[in-house]
Amino acid sequence: MIELSLGQAIDRAIENAMSEDESIVLIGEDVPMLRAPLYARFGVERVMGAPISESAFIGAAVGAAMEGLRPIVELYMVDFLAVAFDAVLNHMAKLEAFSGGEWHCPVLIRAPSGGGYGDGGQHAQSLWGMLSAIPGLTTIIPSTPMDAYGLTRTALRHSGPVILFEPKLLSEEWLEFLGRLGREDLEFDVPENASGMVNEDEFAPFGRAVTRREGGDVTILSLAVGVHRALAAAEALASDNIQCEVIDLRCLSPLDRESIRRSVAKTGRMVVVDEDYRNYGLSGELAATVLEAGLHPTFVRVCVEGTIPYNHRLEKDTLPSVKRIIEAVKEICQS
């Protein structure tokens, strides 16, 4: 067991996988520098700096995966996936279905996501809702270093394309690189316990949610930073005698619908905490998941509405906060 940040845990998973599997190559802008230890260890043939040509290098990753490599593509931020959306939507996600299951596309896209450090609305989005809507893609969103490690390890043995969302607010490396930049006394609203212990032998399965806290009154469904916010809210609510069950979804496609239904059937109240956009996304999908099972819980969602503002305080208010979660929970407990 070693203590790592979420970002370090992903690095470690990649390093271990690369040392076991020669077919893995790492592609991305600045990776020789950003992943200097991997670059130094695996060399220029396997850790390849790419020009700012996302549509070309993600498209190329698809072709390379079809012909026997296992590319890991790093993006600076998931927001920039927009530039290469065709490779994702029409190629890597479709290949297996189009070829009648004959051809596979083992590409892992590592995409830092989310805001919280005042970089403005083109650098703060989560986008897992819209990406998880695409058939043929697996989407993993760890909230702990252990899950980050375990899910990445599983992704690097998986036969199909996976998008790994790396919540920037949970990776001190990204916060330092993008927000702090040497300004040591700058404070970010980083959840406690963002670092954690990692067991390098443990893989995490896709499509399995984890209950982070048990409770009988309300089910809070969340992921990434939202899980930490929800746990803090649950702790505060416990002193008001409201017992929250906090479920960390971890993986949106495939989604662990069974665990969601089981908890909501028990509590009859459902709160979704999601750093992604509210409309046409994850929170609606979760509502449908319980409705389709014949459940009719009271329902409220704490999501992002509108474009994320640059102003740090407004940004904080736009992203799901502990305060908003507490209000939402109290609201449905009263109704």
Next chain:
Amino acid sequence: MELVNIYRNMSRSREFELAVAELWEQGLITGEMHASTGEELVAAAVTACLTAEDSLSLTHRCSSFVVARGVPLVPVIKELLGREDGLCHGRGGHMHLFSRDYRIATSGIVGASLPTGAGFALAAKRLRPHALAVAQIGDGALNQGMALETLNLATVWKLPLLVVCIDNGWAITTSSESLTAGSLPERARSFGWLVGNADGADIEDVSQAAKALVKNVRAGKGPAFLYARCPRMDGHYLGDALVRLARHPVSDGRDTLTKVVGGAFSQGGSGLISRATGLTRMMGAIGKIRHTPAHGDDKDPLVITRKRLSKQGYDVAKIDLEAQEEIRCAVAVSLGEEHD
């Protein structure tokens, strides 16, 4: 007179960047603040050729253009501070500055300034005859698909577009030449564009090139490309770790180096030669930063220009003082401090 006005805007831009750096250092500006120090001359010389009818599509490194364009500085600074009364009500921030009055838009998506600029040019062509659009772009961004597509689009639509490509040799930590095939001016030339190739520290050179290209574009002869080499004086953004590593290797570098060396000597992975190449490349990048002109030294474009104009008998010291005073006031007003 014309050159002096260009210098005035250079000086204003530099003072602006210094003031922004101070605010950023104090934690009053969040996120990735990309300083345009080293590029002031290009921005000042290009904007000197523009009218109020022309528009600008800018990148994440836009400050010098914004300042030289004459956008009132208090709202700009307030925007960087995220204030409600900022240029974009604190919603956009430094990579997303928009001014309708000054026809300026910026984007944090690398390469996106070109298609937007082409659209500005298209609108100008239809709605404001004799107006043109300027699109700023970095050297790294010219590898972006949408940027390359725009080179063709603007050609076949014969758009009044001036692309200003600022080659600072870098895209974040990547030395651009290592990942850019051919030459950037040749790319534009191969589409039939009129191309100017200027030294971003040479005021006559840049100003003449900008004037000639703008004249051509305004005359309806299709797009043109100004290629200018400039130093990236403050790294990719304020607080750039590589710059800190290059300048203070002992205090800031030890951690990074230990990790790299640890990686290079661990078990498994590639052969020795490949690993050594990795390390050598990293050291190369740090070496390159060490050779970048620093503020106030002989190779700083501002210093070069100052000396040249001063030799020609202009009172540059006075211009610098005025710029300092203007920026000092703008910052004080933006912060809501008393101003004497």
